[in-house]
Amino acid sequence: MSPLAVPDGSLAVAVDVVLLALQLTGDTAEPVFLAQRRRNQPFAGMWSLPGVIMRDREDLESAVHRALARSGTALERIRHMEQLGTFGAPQRDPRGRVMSVSYLALLPQPAKAEADTEWLPATPPPAHATTLAFDHAEILSTAVERLRGKLSYSNVAFGLLGESFTLSELQAVYEAVLGRELDKRNFRKKVLARDLVAESDGMRRGAHRPARLYRFRHTELVLLDDIL
Amino acid sequence: MSPLAVPDGSLAVAVDVVLLALQLTGDTAEPVFLAQRRRNQPFAGMWSLPGVIMRDREDLESAVHRALARSGTALERIRHMEQLGTFGAPQRDPRGRVMSVSYLALLPQPAKAEADTEWLPATPPPAHATTLAFDHAEILSTAVERLRGKLSYSNVAFGLLGESFTLSELQAVYEAVLGRELDKRNFRKKVLARDLVAESDGMRRGAHRPARLYRFRHTELVLLDDIL
DNA sequence: CCAAAAGTGTTGACAATACACCCATGC
């Protein structure tokens, strides 16, 4: 990251991305986000969210794409993206006036991390508060809260799953993000009653009884009338 | 509004505000927003949202306050404010690169409009689409949708009402924003069951039977577990 | 045959809806 000098009287806009995925470690799933180790001042050595400084004549989405490319993430793996908000505290960047327009991006699995990047746990953020640069801890927790809320009244979980999946896998997504266990029978009833998913071809075969595969009916965000 | 020249290679950030209130015209309530007539190019003569260009070292909230002051709105009348989002299409301002961080602000009544400002209907927006400058029609409809959603799962209606009010007035707020009628008995049951409001002292006396006054239990945004 | 995950129904409590009349006041 090249040193950034923000001349007084001017104003820079950063675009920062909370890239979220679920890490399936053995028998449990854990929400993780992509962190980049900062090489330069300020906050050298600390973790930060991938971000770029916006260029003139650049779209917000293009800037997000640049940030993702720089973090080593293939664009086509991103299944959902939405704006979180804009953070503009004057002191958030010690170098000068840099506002941050932040985005949430979801992808099915944490791809291999490049040098100086790592997937860190996103959910119990007590530890990060001190270890994330700028106000990125605040942005991260905004992202997790947004995702939690949207699980209840949208199909946003499609962003964290591949093309097809079992209902148990879907439930694991909900449980991991919400941080609590759900009743298997009630969960299946509700998901099916709301027509969130449709049966897909084939079965997931594993060590035990094969499980029916499903896919989301829509792979763009759809809001539900009713709450889940 | 002074002419704005955005030098190439630089980037300006505007803060635009959707100031919403309910206009009580006789027997019906109608959501209205504050519009400013543009005196300068571009879009001279068209209606626009109140907004300012951010200064260096200025907080986002301070910029919103400046925009409100310029529009002739007393700050202390604002009962709720929240960020809507950031609009960054490169061509949204023909003068150059100007992103807009937009805010929603609620107040109990549309105060008298100053010169070159007017309260216009906010809800059936077909007409504005052509008459609002920049992408302000899009920002306005984002604001209305946000408010509609939040009525259902928060106490955000406090922003559109004064200190005390009758349940019929509260219901009128919901009906005006949602654009449909609600059942009086069920509405009262739900509002009271959720402890949104508490009884206040006194009665509203009018042409007919006096009505009990209520006040919101909280005058900052509170999210409800359950949906209204 | 054992371990492990997949799959499946019922019941009771509560919440949401639909619906109509009497009450208190000003004029």
Added chain:
DNA sequence: GCATGGGTGTATTGTCAACACTTTTGG
């Protein structure tokens, strides 16, 4: 006394939560 909005209850229906066992496969 009448017009106007304020205020109230019930019956029905639908929805949510709690709860345990059988099935299918791999090893």
